[in-house]
Amino acid sequence: MSRTMRGALSGRGTGRAWSVGLVVATVLTTALTIWLSFGLYNQREAEQRRQDLLAAARQSALNFTSLDYRHYDRDSANVLESATGDFKKQFAAQTEELTQLVAQNKSVSEGQVLEAGIVRFDESSARVLVVADSKVTNTAAPKGEARTYRLQLDLVHRDGRWLTSDVEFVG
Numbered sequence: 001m002s003r004t005m006r007g008a009l010s011g012r013g014t015g016r017a018w019s020v021g022l023v024v025a026t027v028l029t030t031a032l033t034i035w036l037s038f039g040l041y042n043q044r045e046a047e048q049r050r051q052d053l054l055a056a057a058r059q060s061a062l063n064f065t066s067l068d069y070r071h072y073d074r075d076s077a078n079v080l081e082s083a084t085g086d087f088k089k090q091f092a093a094q095t096e097e098l099t100q101l102v103a104q105n106k107s108v109s110e111g112q113v114l115e116a117g118i119v120r121f122d123e124s125s126a127r128v129l130v131v132a133d134s135k136v137t138n139t140a141a142p143k144g145e146a147r148t149y150r151l152q153l154d155l156v157h158r159d160g161r162w163l164t165s166d167v168e169f170v171g
Helices: 003-065 069-081 085-105
Strands: 108-121 125-137 145-158 161-169
Touching: 003 069, 003 108, 003 125, 003 145, 003 161, 069 085, 085 161, 108 145
Parallel strands: none
Antiparallel strands: 108 125, 125 145, 145 161
């Protein structure tokens, strides 16, 4: 074979190797981009679930610490709307008695959530600690009295919503 022919064949081989190399690099880059995008999407989804959980826990704690004798039916309905399980049953069972007690004492509690933090969570359940303050006025404390609550809320994810299944006062 002449040198010219060998050079031409060698050039074709080098060009083909470059083409294959570019295709491989493109495929790898595309695969890496898809993989990183998928990871970023999963991170954003997890952060959104976390934010939804915290918002639900904060609202539940706010509902639980904000009760007014003048519209206790509405306020207790707000608690029950975001409740489930034993907590919902217990709160509902006490509503009539609490309605009378709150009205008799002219109780008003204005809650404010200070902090909330997730202890643990997965796709279907969670535990959240909440610190809330409230100003409570009633016949015994007409000028109001400040109270701080440390609550442990257990929540479950049902039908696209986080619902409170248990509330405990913690020290």
